[in-house]
Amino acid sequence: LPFNSHRESTIGAEITENLSINEEQGRSSKWKKLNTNSSGLYTSNYASRFAARIMLNLHDDDREFTDSNRDISEHIRDLRDKEKDSVTDGSQHESSSSGTRKTLQHVSSLPAIVRRKISKVIMTTKANPLPKDEIEFVKEFDEKLVVKAKKDAKSLSLCVWDFGGQDVFYPMHHIFLQDSGTYIVAFDSRDFYGEKKRTNALAHLSFWLRSLRLHARTAPVVLVGTFAVDHEDRKIVRAIDEIIREQIKNMFPQLVQNLEDDLVYFPVDNQTNFGIDKLRQTIETAVRNDHTVFEAVPVRWMILLDEILSERKKKTWLSHSYVTQLANTIGIRDASEIDMALELFHDRGMLFHLTQTEKLKRIVVLHPQWLIDGFCKIIRDKDLHRFSQNEFEVAGLKNDLQMAFKNALPTPEYIEYLLKSHNVKFFVDFMRRVMLLSEWKFMTESYFLVPSLLADNSDAQYAGLKCVFDFSDDFLPLGVFERLICLCACYKYQQQATQHVRISGIPKLSGNFISMDITPELKVQLLLKRDAKSITLFVHDSEQASRTLFIVNSMLRKINHDAMNSGLRWQILLEDSNLKENNLVIYEQAKEKELAPWFGVSRSKIDDLAELDSEKTKNVSLEDFILSL
Numbered sequence: 001l002p003f004n005s006h007r008e009s010t011i012g013a014e015i016t017e018n019l020s021i022n023e024e025q026g027r028s029s030k031w032k033k034l035n036t037n038s039s040g041l042y043t044s045n046y047a048s049r050f051a052a053r054i055m056l057n058l059h060d061d062d063r064e065f066t067d068s069n070r071d072i073s074e075h076i077r078d079l080r081d082k083e084k085d086s087v088t089d090g091s092q093h094e095s096s097s098s099g100t101r102k103t104l105q106h107v108s109s110l111p112a113i114v115r116r117k118i119s120k121v122i123m124t125t126k127a128n129p130l131p132k133d134e135i136e137f138v139k140e141f142d143e144k145l146v147v148k149a150k151k152d153a154k155s156l157s158l159c160v161w162d163f164g165g166q167d168v169f170y171p172m173h174h175i176f177l178q179d180s181g182t183y184i185v186a187f188d189s190r191d192f193y194g195e196k197k198r199t200n201a202l203a204h205l206s207f208w209l210r211s212l213r214l215h216a217r218t219a220p221v222v223l224v225g226t227f228a229v230d231h232e233d234r235k236i237v238r239a240i241d242e243i244i245r246e247q248i249k250n251m252f253p254q255l256v257q258n259l260e261d262d263l264v265y266f267p268v269d270n271q272t273n274f275g276i277d278k279l280r281q282t283i284e285t286a287v288r289n290d291h292t293v294f295e296a297v298p299v300r301w302m303i304l305l306d307e308i309l310s311e312r313k314k315k316t317w318l319s320h321s322y323v324t325q326l327a328n329t330i331g332i333r334d335a336s337e338i339d340m341a342l343e344l345f346h347d348r349g350m351l352f353h354l355t356q357t358e359k360l361k362r363i364v365v366l367h368p369q370w371l372i373d374g375f376c377k378i379i380r381d382k383d384l385h386r387f388s389q390n391e392f393e394v395a396g397l398k399n400d401l402q403m404a405f406k407n408a409l410p411t412p413e414y415i416e417y418l419l420k421s422h423n424v425k426f427f428v429d430f431m432r433r434v435m436l437l438s439e440w441k442f443m444t445e446s447y448f449l450v451p452s453l454l455a456d457n458s459d460a461q462y463a464g465l466k467c468v469f470d471f472s473d474d475f476l477p478l479g480v481f482e483r484l485i486c487l488c489a490c491y492k493y494q495q496q497a498t499q500h501v502r503i504s505g506i507p508k509l510s511g512n513f514i515s516m517d518i519t520p521e522l523k524v525q526l527l528l529k530r531d532a533k534s535i536t537l538f539v540h541d542s543e544q545a546s547r548t549l550f551i552v553n554s555m556l557r558k559i560n561h562d563a564m565n566s567g568l569r570w571q572i573l574l575e576d577s578n579l580k581e582n583n584l585v586i587y588e589q590a591k592e593k594e595l596a597p598w599f600g601v602s603r604s605k606i607d608d609l610a611e612l613d614s615e616k617t618k619n620v621s622l623e624d625f626i627l628s629l
Helices: 046-061 072-085 090-094 098-109 112-117 132-140 143-151 167-176 195-215 234-248 276-288 299-313 320-330 335-347 368-378 389-394 398-407 412-418 424-433 480-498 542-563 587-592 609-613 622-628
Strands: 013-021 156-163 183-188 221-226 317-319 363-365 438-442 445-449 465-470 513-517 523-529 534-539 571-575 584-586
Touching: 013 167, 013 368, 156 167, 156 276, 167 195, 167 368, 183 195, 195 221, 195 234, 221 276, 299 320, 299 335, 317 320, 320 335, 320 363, 363 368, 368 412, 368 424, 389 398, 398 412, 412 424, 412 445, 438 480, 445 480, 465 542, 480 513, 480 523, 480 534, 480 542, 480 622, 523 542, 534 542, 542 571, 571 587, 584 587
Parallel strands: 183 221
Antiparallel strands: 013 156, 317 363, 438 445, 465 534, 465 571, 513 523, 523 534, 571 584
């Protein structure tokens, strides 16, 4: 069937939990979705599987259990029979093999909670009682679990995230990008046939590669060109490859090369299944080559993971303090160890835990898909993922729907309706802390501002002294300007709420331009030039030039630390009104000659932006950051 974008495009991101790959005779088998419950959540017991693999390794180390022609379950039955026979012969019992004793010692040394989680009590008759240590062994070690562990010894469990490709979702995506993963960047090969489509395709490719370099610097990236059946001619494949090579040059060393075909990408076609097996094998190899995948971790961490995920049945998120209580009951009492375990679970996609600020650190989201779905009820493509206008009209929210998509100002009632009144406070607070949303008061009305929903304005009018934040030497991702708008709105809201001042002036908001009075004396005008990779600040009041520069640059640094992995680089250029041409001066030069009004007599709170590397913009809550400005 042809692709139906309205029915089949991904909204935000879609997570498929745990695909299993079993290695059979050196070749990868088909991927399959593992068992989930009615809610779509993975149901495996991690601690049991983990402990079984440990026991399997112990057996492999013991010569008595290394006969490759015998099944592991036979070993356990043999052990049971041997111990039964020893009941009538004390000396035979005393002479049990050192290998058996070694294994039993390892079992008994496991933490009590581990033994409970992997135990299976087998009843014995009075006529055939088992020795005490054998009873303990059978209780603690389920032979079926071991057989499964043997089969799974070379398997992988993957968590597959499918990110939606619409621009509106980009400011949200980076929250979920990290080094622990293998990334597949797919493009339509047919877009390389025409010049206009090719330009857009290369821009799309460049954006994703630069985003991954920013947020997942060491993660392998696989380029995939779809619809390969349309260009079976080898010359076309080679031409596409040369175009991509010229575009990316040597800027992305983490790219996985298609060595067999001497290509930088992997051509595939889903309709004919061309290239799919090779792509799967490539992904598997990339995952197996990641040494962190096979790092040893304590069994108690897996027990903690089981305990945390068991809460999914009744909760969607937990407080960090509650997770600490769970960890303490298992015997993990060191705070740094708990954080290390949570970091591992986050990196592997099992839960979601941000640590940029103390307040974000307090929240542990149990089901990332639930979080994404909540975000995407508020942030969505208004044309591709439309809501039913009739539904909102019946609910009395027709005007609220229009305010959300036309002005990016959803009302509290609109958000409550979207979220079915569940966890509204949580989502609003979480989105505010990751700078996807801010409070917005205008006159007597209360709204939320969601900058990702703003459309560009080609007729924006601006004037004043210029300060240019130039990102052209590197990268200006989508999401930076949107967050800058959020922080300006937060600053304005804080001034209104805490200083009890009325800030007049009608704000102008669009996807590439804002004009906003953030204090009674200070107006901020910001213009985004996507092609030039720059953000320009226009200052009307020269007496506020230094302070305005300080505030906006501080906000950019906050965004860089909290949302951009501290990977953004920019240069500040300040306008010298005494020059008629080439009147933009590098910040360092302007400072050296005390260029007015940016420096000198009109100095405000600070005139040395080097000091902004301080902890004022790092590891602090949004509220504390705004108050520090």
